[in-house]
Amino acid sequence: MAPGTINSIIDRVVPRSAFALGVVRSIVHGIFLISILFTSFSALGSLPPTILRPTGVMKFLPWGFYDQLQTPSGILILKTLMVLSLVLSMIGLGTVISTKTSLLLVLFYQGLLRSFGHFNHDEMIAVYFLVVLAFVPCGDEFSIDSWIRKGIEQRPAFAYAYPILLMQLLLAWVYFSSALIKLRVAGLKYLSQDNLPALAIFHSLDNLHDTSFRVAFWLPQVKQYLPFAVAFVLIWELLFPLAIFWQRIRWWILGIGVIFHIATLFVMNIFFPHQLAMYLIFVNWEPRIKRIWKSRISAEQNK
Amino acid sequence: MIISKLTSFLPQSERRIFVKYAILTIALFVPLLWAFLFVRNLYPVAVWNVMMAGGDLERGRSYCILRGETVSGETVEIAPILLTDALYSRTWTMVNATIDNQSFKLKSIHPANEEMLQRYGGIENLPPGARVPDLLKVWGELYNLRQPESSPNRLKTIRLDMYRWESGRYSDYDKFVTSWRQEL
Numbered sequence: 001m002a003p004g005t006i007n008s009i010i011d012r013v014v015p016r017s018a019f020a021l022g023v024v025r026s027i028v029h030g031i032f033l034i035s036i037l038f039t040s041f042s043a044l045g046s047l048p049p050t051i052l053r054p055t056g057v058m059k060f061l062p063w064g065f066y067d068q069l070q071t072p073s074g075i076l077i078l079k080t081l082m083v084l085s086l087v088l089s090m091i092g093l094g095t096v097i098s099t100k101t102s103l104l105l106v107l108f109y110q111g112l113l114r115s116f117g118h119f120n121h122d123e124m125i126a127v128y129f130l131v132v133l134a135f136v137p138c139g140d141e142f143s144i145d146s147w148i149r150k151g152i153e154q155r156p157a158f159a160y161a162y163p164i165l166l167m168q169l170l171l172a173w174v175y176f177s178s179a180l181i182k183l184r185v186a187g188l189k190y191l192s193q194d195n196l197p198a199l200a201i202f203h204s205l206d207n208l209h210d211t212s213f214r215v216a217f218w219l220p221q222v223k224q225y226l227p228f229a230v231a232f233v234l235i236w237e238l239l240f241p242l243a244i245f246w247q248r249i250r251w252w253i254l255g256i257g258v259i260f261h262i263a264t265l266f267v268m269n270i271f272f273p274h275q276l277a278m279y280l281i282f283v284n285w286e287p288r289i290k291r292i293w294k295s296r297i298s299a300e301q302n303k
Numbered sequence: 304m305i306i307s308k309l310t311s312f313l314p315q316s317e318r319r320i321f322v323k324y325a326i327l328t329i330a331l332f333v334p335l336l337w338a339f340l341f342v343r344n345l346y347p348v349a350v351w352n353v354m355m356a357g358g359d360l361e362r363g364r365s366y367c368i369l370r371g372e373t374v375s376g377e378t379v380e381i382a383p384i385l386l387t388d389a390l391y392s393r394t395w396t397m398v399n400a401t402i403d404n405q406s407f408k409l410k411s412i413h414p415a416n417e418e419m420l421q422r423y424g425g426i427e428n429l430p431p432g433a434r435v436p437d438l439l440k441v442w443g444e445l446y447n448l449r450q451p452e453s454s455p456n457r458l459k460t461i462r463l464d465m466y467r468w469e470s471g472r473y474s475d476y477d478k479f480v481t482s483w484r485q486e487l
Contacts, residue, residue, distance in 0.1 A: 043445055044389040048437045050413050051401050056346025063413050111346050117393020118400075119344040121351055128331060135327050159320045166328060173332075177339050178351040185342065185355045194360040197473065205468060205476055206366040207382050208395035220473040270392060 007158060013244055014164040015284045016157035022142025023285040024164060025099070026090050028129045031277050032106055033086040036079065045075030047116060055119060058111040069112070081105055089133075092143020103127075103134040121174075122272040128170050129278065136163040142289075165244070167281050172241040174275070175257075179237035190234070191227040200267045209269035216267055233260060243282065254279050363470045365480060367398055367463050371446060375455035386445040398463070402432040432483050435463060439485035447487065460486050 010016065049070040054061065068074050082105045088098035107130070110123055137159055139145045182190050189195075200216035203209055219226065236256050243253040257279060265271040337343075338350035369381045383394050390397060400406070407416050407426055416434075423429045443461035450457045462484040466477045
């Protein structure tokens, strides 16, 4: 695709300002920061390294390292480093460095969690957003860096708009590829009446899942209608990329996504909060935040 | 050469950014396409294969419930997600993998697991869930840490009960299989 074509697509679909990209940086790093602040690392650090099964690149680290990490002091160091780095990258201080250190630390932490459990996908899209943000000028506005260095060099609008488009494409890929893979692996069998009830009941039997809702046990009573619901979700996943390019249906597609993820919590006791939070990159934050600032300033002047 | 032709109409400043972003896009999407084609997760490269096989009513499934016995003699259900919250959605697979002794089946095994394997004389002699008691001990201690010293709700033992849904029909979900128990 020629650069001219890309530019004209970008013009239509994503905000083209350093401010908008800066807000996205704050949101993505901020979500990881909140999630880490509210997680008990002392509990994580007490899990025995003997049940670890390092996954992917985590296999390159020696057992001695994991033995040191899975101790109260080791895990506290990891949490402290992550919190410091994420605070800096969220507020945009030393952004060029802090976005990269945040990426490395979160990537390691997420790998550690997956080495205990399985390769679940909730946080993965947000990790990919961290990759994008680590290599783009996301601190040129809406950052302490830009406040300190008032005359930060502004780049062409494309430099700020394309990263947002790339993140939207990555999120669309998550759903689109998920639908394709279901059709590839299970084929039309995926639309069988027993697919959803059998899966949902299995995920509702133990007490090891996110929640313990029992809605799944009601599904066999309505199983003749469920293939339509499953087909609807598959079609929605396949159509997700339209949310990028067609503004008119964007909010419908994202709205269905919110309902879908909340439904999986009640029906399957599985929730993807990080992935859901990443829908926020579809919002054009610049006019909204500037409107709030203006109304605050005018309210202060009227006092 | 190709890049310079493609970007020749752009000013120098934009050309550098265009090339940089092209590399970033390729670096992200090529591994993702590879993972998609081979349906393989290789951290941090992910394929979104969640629930890809769908549910099969004919297939039996095993599942576990974590319980504790308090000092007052009561049996309580314990949600481990409240104890090790970092793992949330991954808790049930961590338990399944521990029951299946998967940490003993790696190419590079933890030295303590290596030693245990030697003691048992190989993986085939290892009992299922050889490391489950270690996990139960951690969960039991974390649970008790949240109770006052004198509380009757403190646990004296913690256990993991395994059940099986033989399946084929929507009933008989809880055929007892086995249990792992740890005194605290």
